[in-house]
Amino acid sequence: MSADAKVDLVVTGGTIVTHDAVFAGDIAIDKGVIAAVGLPGAMPAAREVLDATGLHLLPGAIDVHVHFREPGYTHKEDWETGTAAAAMGGVTTVFDMPNVDPPTGTPAALALKLQAARKAYVDYGIYGLLAEDNIDQLEALIEGGVAGFKCFMGNTFGNLPSPSTGAMLEGLEIIARHGYRISLHAETASIMARRQTKLMAAGKNAPLDHLSARPAVVAIEAVARAAILAEWTGARIHVLHISSADELRPLREAKARGVDITGETCPQYLIHDTDDYGRLGSIIRVNPPIREPHHKHALWAALADGTIDMIATDHAPHLPEEKIRNDIWSADCGWPGVETQMPLMLTGVHDGKLSISDYVRISSYNPARAWGLYPRKGNIQPGADADIAIVDLGREQIIDQEQLASRAKITTFDKMRTKGLPVHTLVRGRFVMRNRKLVTEARGHGESVRRIQRMPKPQPRHTDQTTAAVLGLRSR
Secondary structure, three states, rough: OOOOOOEEEEEOOOEEEEEEEEEEOOOEEEOOOOEEOOOOOOOEEEEEEEEEEOOOEOOOOOEEEEEEOOOOOOOOOOHHHHHHHHOOOEEEEEEOOOOOOOOOOOOOHHHHHEEEHHHHHOOEEEEOOOOOHHHHHHHHHHOOOOOOEEEOOOOOOOOOOOHHHHHHHHHHHHHHHHOOOEEEOOHHHHHHHHHHHHHHHHOOOOOHHHHHHHHOOOHHHHHHHHHHHHHHHHEEEEEOOOOOHHHHHHHHHHHHOOOEEEEEHHHHHHHHHHHHHHHHHHHOOOOOOOOOOHHHHHHHHHHHOOOOOOEOOOOOOOOHHHHOOOOOHOOOOOOOOOOHHHHHHHHHOOOOOOOHHHHHHHHHHHHHHHHHOOOOOOHHHHHHHHEEEEEEEEEEEEOHHHHHOOOOOOOOOOEEEEEEEEEEEEOEEEEEEEOOOHHHHHHHOOEEHHOOOOOOOOOOOOOOHHHHHHHHHHHH
8 A cells, every 4th residue: 555545534532442352443445445554653644533532343243043034024124124123233244044934045035135135235135945756956055155054953933844864964964065154043844733633632822831942952853963963964054043051061061072053042032031922922923932041141141152153033923913823833033133232242241241242252253154244244454345344331221122223113122221332333434323224325336145155165074875876866
């Protein structure tokens, strides 16, 4: 850079937070990437200077579990409103799930999703579906630009059929050859279907009956089974929305055996418990369900010790009339979360449940590593994308569902008091939220992470004659 050249932006006076350090420093940003990180006053001249005195600079959060509902269910959410909510929440990258209409299980359906994503404020990855009837489409989905796959071992919104274990094994064999991670809704469908049918036949339709239909054993069995299949095939897997202490045992055991397995939990499982069912009624219905109090304490501990790798949200927007029902079985599952995750988790930091570096580790650093985005994302160092959440750790806010950027104005977190709030969000050096206001001109700034994603192909852990024969047939 010549002596009289200027970078685009210098953020000065703040405290920089990484997954393993906290220090005073300035950041210079140019052409969308971090050009320099250094002592206050050591940055090059800039076209713009932002004074971040008293604020903390974090790598933008990476939420690997959102449902933006487009195409097919845009009355609930679309890519513009969903990514606007992400920008307001300090989230700079999202991974969107395939249970839309049509499901993202073919190249044609993927093309529709990619077109819809052109409205995005933040960067994104798109999941392809792994199902019973689209095994022959998996490699075409990779070619088309998916960043990973989703397998519904249990049913949820969209009622996509769960694949047989045979189809799941074959899908993992194929995807393992390409290195992409498969995210799992790890609940056993047959157990839940049988129990729900019996409960409904007995006239049981109260909020807690949903929990009765989905006991923790459905997750224990599914996580253990998925880990065995991943160990056999060498596939990389990710356990979504861990809701129970019981799942931690098969997760730990799989990691100890060398399985490439990661796991997430969500704020709802850390904050709510069965004591909230009476207050929230059908609004609390979510898959997996909110469980007894002892589970959330175990989940906080597992985040702190690294058993659970990351925080995500399962952002699942629905309209109020789709949530508030007298019959729990007719209430849609989930609520918006991508905008409230950071203030809720920073409140946990304030309360001493995690350190601020722990939060960066679980919200950004670990997701970036698991999905092949590090060091371009999840990182504050020269050469990284300038994805930065600038937060005020002392700023208090009461969550107001009516003020959410999401189209879905209903959440179990309504009226909760939080401490710690993002005040600016930058995606590749551009403000998408500034001074707590959405920068509407940044609509469409988001890009697919496939341009930077690097998922090295792992060595197969097991190959036998049957596996070789099946994959040989698929490649012909």
